[in-house]
Amino acid sequence: MPSKHQDIFSASLLLFAEKGFDATTIPMIAKTANVGAGTIYRYFKSKDDLVNELFQRYVSEFLTCIQNGFSNQTTGFRERFHYIFNGMVKFRKNHPHALSFIKKHSQGDFLTAESRNRYKRLLDVISVFLEEGKAEHMIRPLNKEVLIAILIGGFMEVCELIENQQVEETETLLLGVEESLWSALSM
């Protein structure tokens, strides 16, 4: 695997997360990645292509992290939520900036159908959990989109605080946030 590809990926993630797609220029990425501007076009067809590949990759990894919790086949909903939350936290740790990036770009006009699909699949996995919870009266009887909005909206906002270093990530903090979000969802 050519290292340049990874360098470009990392630089893009960082810059897109920080400044957003439009405010990030190809020369910026090239400089941050220590490659020539033209080199980027060896690995990605276009800037749109680059952002879509990034988006798809990190959305998929996020999904994986969340699903890893499920594979345990735990039964209690509170426990399943714990695994989901843990997955989200682990993802955030393994991929700093990735959540900011996903949050900032999930509505972008540049996203392809495939990218939107991947994102939808991510939300679907959470939906399933929530719907099952609703069926067993463990989760509030709210529209699943709304529940996801509260969960993801709140969590991502907290992640941005951490990534912007406005708040320090501690065990206590995470436990508190987890409990808060669980309360928001559960009956």
Place this chain on the structure above:
Amino acid sequence: MPSKHQDIFSASLLLFAEKGFDATTIPMIAKTANVGAGTIYRYFKSKDDLVNELFQRYVSEFLTCIQNGFSNQTTGFRERFHYIFNGMVKFRKNHPHALSFIKKHSQGDFLTAESRNRYKRLLDVISVFLEEGKAEHMIRPLNKEVLIAILIGGFMEVCELIENQQVEETETLLLGVEESLWSALSM
């Protein structure tokens, strides 16, 4: 009555909320507002100026909506929260797209010191409520930035759903969201 000014304001709000500052071009705004591109510059010094005026105006109105609840000098925290939430809901109704706009642009590089200040003042008002609640053990003992992130992050995300018509705004929905968010904050 300077109708054009209002037309430009409305068109900008709509487009900025939908596509974001960078992805919205002056010709787009002009076309949506049914004015010539040059006309925009009779009313606003620059695109940056326009976005800042929009931002300040709606942040201030948002603040007003929230503070109107307080003037009642209610004592119970749950009740105070109800008024805050109501203020937010009323604001959303009076100014469709304004919340999406604020959410999407509150971190923009183009924001002036004054704009950032106004936004900070908005958060401060909520902070005061939360800190008082924490002092009386009504609100979870989490960092206030985190509490705000959960409250605002969740609420704004729900608003986007409504504005994108992915969810219908009903009395039941709002009550459910209010209860969910209160649970997220309260002990």
Place this chain on the structure above:
Amino acid sequence: MPSKHQDIFSASLLLFAEKGFDATTIPMIAKTANVGAGTIYRYFKSKDDLVNELFQRYVSEFLTCIQNGFSNQTTGFRERFHYIFNGMVKFRKNHPHALSFIKKHSQGDFLTAESRNRYKRLLDVISVFLEEGKAEHMIRPLNKEVLIAILIGGFMEVCELIENQQVEETETLLLGVEESLWSALSM
């Protein structure tokens, strides 16, 4: 004669002389003349038209001033030069900024054939004097264009100094300049 016409004329002269044609905008002229921008178009077909009318008028007046000296039918060349020089000085006094204006705009692309013609006629009058002087070995045997360049170039440059108040216009100064320029021309 409507006073507005004169107001616009004066304001234009001042601004064109100071900043040049391109750097002077119609709104600037309107403001300086205390009229609306649209009013200018009642009196002049276009900005080009305005600058051409100004140019023609002041070149013609300059020509008149110079020719007034000749009408005396003096015979000595030094004396005729004195009258020419006096005419130039008088013109400068009656029309501050007009010489700067003429100097700065005599090569402009916006000048019409008629404007160029008037300017040429001005130079021609001086040419005649110089050619006659050359014929009588009173004036240096240089190309007439060159003699004019030295005379007009030097004189105009001195006028700009006076108009920019880098030098005070005194009797002594004028006598000195006249003598200097006569020496430049005469044998």
Place this chain on the structure above:
Amino acid sequence: MPSKHQDIFSASLLLFAEKGFDATTIPMIAKTANVGAGTIYRYFKSKDDLVNELFQRYVSEFLTCIQNGFSNQTTGFRERFHYIFNGMVKFRKNHPHALSFIKKHSQGDFLTAESRNRYKRLLDVISVFLEEGKAEHMIRPLNKEVLIAILIGGFMEVCELIENQQVEETETLLLGVEESLWSALSM
């Protein structure tokens, strides 16, 4: 050898000299230089930057040409004037259009402090010569600004004639002009 840089420089010099800064557009320069419009911005930060670089370079070269005459440490004023004049002529030959350019832009609003300074230094060198000459009663007792205006104003105007091919540059012509200007300055 960055040929494009030179191409842009030459094209700019030509167009600025002919039409002036304001009337010269970037597309014009690009077309004349046979480069894309964007290319100009690889070499110059802005149009203002371009004109200032041009100005400083040619003013400095002009100064060098004039000072080369002085290094001979000649004693007679007439002889020193000859070297100055020769320097000016040589500069004109090496850099066609540069004198027209300098003349037309020496009062521009776009000039930076550094550009103005360079120009002032050029005039200062001539001033020193003139002041020394005045002290020894070789040069007319006129304000030095006025003397410079006559010398430079006359010379530059003649140069424009040559560059516009309204007059042919011959040895005889130059001797005549030199003599004429010397007469204008000397007692």
Place this chain on the structure above:
DNA sequence: GATGAATGAGACTTCATTCAT
């Protein structure tokens, strides 16, 4: 007649993308 709000052509400038080296 007088005004100035409105317009859009065109200016300067940026930046995604290509291609010769």
Place this chain on the structure above:
DNA sequence: GATGAATGAAGTCTCATTCAT
């Protein structure tokens, strides 16, 4: 394969000119 100089489409903004009031 890697580079970055070169390009031109497109963005922001200005300003001569028009026209409803």
